[in-house]
Structure formats: C-alpha cells, structure tokens
Amino acid sequence: MKSSKKFETRDGEIRADLRRRIIALELPPGTALSRQQLQEQYTLSSTPIRDALLQLQEEGLVAIQPQSRTCVTLIDGEQARQAHFLRSTIEREIASRLARTAGPELHTTLDRLIRLQEDVSRHDLYLFAQLDQEFHEELFIAAGLEHVHDAIRRESIHIDRIRALHLPLGDKTARILDEHRRIAEALRTGSAEQAGTAMTQHLSQSIGMAAELRRLHPNYFAA
Structure with missing residues (x-):
C-alpha cells in the first residue's frame, strides 16, 4: 500500500509538469509527444506516462490517436x-x-x-x-x-x-x-x-x- 501511494503521487507530478509545459508553451500546440522520450525524461515505465497523457486528454490538452501518435492540441x-x-x-x-x-x-x-x-x-x-x-x-x-x-x-x-x-x-x-x-x-x-x-x-x-x-x-x- 505504501508504494502504491507513492506511485500515485508520482503520476500526479508527471501530469502537473506536462500540463505546466503545455500551458507555458514549452510544448507548443501541435507538438508530437513520444511516449518513449517521455519515459526517458521522467525515468519511468510506460504505465504512469500513459495515465498522465490520458488525464491530459480529458482536459483537452493532448489528443491521443490509438496506434498512431499523441500530440499537444491546437488552441481553439x-x-x-x-x-x-x-x-x-x-x-x-x-x-x-x-x-x-x-x-x-x-x-x-x-x-x-x-x-x-x-x-x-x-x-x-x-x-x-x-x-x-x-x-x-x-x-x-x-x-x-x-x-x-x-x-x-x-x-x-x-x-x-x-x-x-x-x-x-x-x-x-x-x-x-x-x-x-x-x-x-x-x-x-x-x-x-x-x-x-x-x-x-x-x-x-x-x-x-x-x-x-x-x-x-x-x-x-x-x-
């Protein structure tokens, strides 16, 4: 249970950092997001990266195309x-x-x-x-x-x-x-x-x- 709680906190930190980078335009609209590169940047496995991206998709900040690519959404x-x-x-x-x-x-x-x-x-x-x-x-x-x-x-x-x-x-x-x-x-x-x-x-x-x-x-x- 202790490690699970730590894992959830880490997931939240990833989402918050990616959100910050998107809002601040460090990751500009239209930027393709490589899950492999994100795993290397955050030194994490694919699961927390996937979960963070799914949460950002719910917010409308990224678009995930199954079996294709994930990118930062354009400004509407x-x-x-x-x-x-x-x-x-x-x-x-x-x-x-x-x-x-x-x-x-x-x-x-x-x-x-x-x-x-x-x-x-x-x-x-x-x-x-x-x-x-x-x-x-x-x-x-x-x-x-x-x-x-x-x-x-x-x-x-x-x-x-x-x-x-x-x-x-x-x-x-x-x-x-x-x-x-x-x-x-x-x-x-x-x-x-x-x-x-x-x-x-x-x-x-x-x-x-x-x-x-x-x-x-x-x-x-x-x-």
Whole structure:
C-alpha cells in the first residue's frame, strides 16, 4: 500500500509538469509527444506516462490517436472566446461585490501578490503568470466561490495558452501590474462600479489580441 501511494503521487507530478509545459508553451500546440522520450525524461515505465497523457486528454490538452501518435492540441479560439465570456461575466460581478464587502485581509493579500509580480516581471514570465492566477483566485476565495473558480480554470486551457503567447509581447507585464493595482485600489476604496470596470478591461486584453496572435502563430490555432 505504501508504494502504491507513492506511485500515485508520482503520476500526479508527471501530469502537473506536462500540463505546466503545455500551458507555458514549452510544448507548443501541435507538438508530437513520444511516449518513449517521455519515459526517458521522467525515468519511468510506460504505465504512469500513459495515465498522465490520458488525464491530459480529458482536459483537452493532448489528443491521443490509438496506434498512431499523441500530440499537444491546437488552441481553439472559439472555446477561448466562450471561456473568456464566462470568466469576465463572473469576475466583474465578484469585483463589484467585494468592493462592498472585502476586509483588510484581502487588501493585504492582493498588495503582497502585486509586489511579488513586480519582483519577477522581467525574468520569470511563468511565475508571473502563476501569481496572476493566484491574484484572481484570492478574489474567488474572498467571495466564497472556490468551486466556481475550479470550474472556470478547467474551461480556461485555451485562453491560458493565448495569454502565454501574449505575455512576452511589448509592455504586457507592466500593463497587467497596472491593471491589478487599479482593481486593488477600487476594492480598497469601495467603488463597485470602478472595480467591475477595471476587471472587465483587465480580462479583455489577451482575448482581444487573439486574431493578431493567430496571424503571428497560424500553426498554433485550430482552423
């Protein structure tokens, strides 16, 4: 029983690492995944690799063709658009609600995350993106909507990869930081309208760039 538990934990670590690499575009859309190479990279047998890939297929991040090949899925622009609509609608309402109800603990947490993002913005884009997600997750937690957050995260795989394409461009990290500061300030001052508007503007940036990103990376997007 002890070894089985360790084995299950290791499987989860493999899935999480592959997921991270796909979302961060270390494994770009369309990349063929060799199970043999993955076994060598992770120094594991075929079974945990197969199980990790099956879980990623359930998430929509890989496509497994029996007796053929496994590859990273292309970015689905329509699914990204619908996920953005869902997220934007809900997070605008959360921001407006929290402007009326949030306590000092949330303000302290958001300020801490903004400072951490400032520290890593120029040298670790993946960590910057993780802190961005944590910033938004704290809003869901403060609103008592953790399960809603989990559901939205499951639907956000395509928009996450669009954001990974967008993040290195121009002054994107600086703009995210400025938008986070505006959201935090609106929450602090109790302005529900400003908080909702700031959130909507913040979440619209990457989806608004989708057409341009498709032009720059046509092979990454589904037809």
